[in-house]
Amino acid sequence: MSNRAEPNAAPALATCPVSKTNSRKINRRTLEHLLKPDAINKMQNVQYYYCDELSCDVVYFSGQALPYFTKDDLTVKVFHKDNGDDVNVCYCFDWTRGRIKEQIRSTGQSTASQEIAQLVKDQKCICDITNPKGRCSLGDVNRVIKEVKQQLKL
Template identity: 40%
Template sequence: MGECCSVGNGKASAAESRCPGCGQVGKPVALLTLKSLLKPEALERLDPQAAYAFCATPHCPVVYFGGQGGPFDTDDVKVAVYQKDPGADVPVCYCFGWTRRRIQDELARTGKSTAAAAIAAHVKAGRCGCEVNNPQGACCLGNVQAFVRGMRA
């Protein structure tokens, strides 16, 4: 797979860190992701020397935590966060435009989804930009596959 979908995410603490909103363990996320996706007013609070983590808990408003300027919640991010917003037009894949609605429509029309295969081909070709497009700062393929499985269940 492409570099953005297979390597570590940069400045991340090896220590287990817990979300201040829900107490769940967060996943380390690169500073580049926050710099790309935080709104300007939130970016002004970013501590560039700190390690940050992503909170994937759906009911928790916190998206990123760590450092002195956080936490950062859904209102601080430029895009809707897949894990936290159940809307049909929220991206499951931020790089290649696969929304819940697009996947659902394709499944309804054809009985199958080509999303994972299409995304994997783009990743293999070096086209993904997960670290700057996806709020979780990592590859979306797991999210896409889980969503498709859930739709088939």
């Protein structure tokens, strides 16, 4: 998808005002899709960034001295900031940590990454607006599968 509508002058990375985490740019449409209406109303015409630090409540911030958006401002739980089983890893096809764990517990394997890869291939993936990080979840899904297998000693 094109980034033409995004401000181009902003630096590729910015530092989170709270955790100081180096953070990547995020498209406006991701915020517009995931923020609660009150938060959307507070959006400014600036480049926003996504903080992926687990311990940090900030999800989106701008490089400017403007209000940032925290976990409570989003309509979904953020994978990188919440270790719960009810949290989505893949937001397009509803793979939560719990669903992946359950599948591995009962079958010893997870089909999540193959299924997601196929759906991405079929262009049914809309991670750029459903996933708070604005990108495909496949890397996170593979990491979770690996972690669960390690926990279960598979």
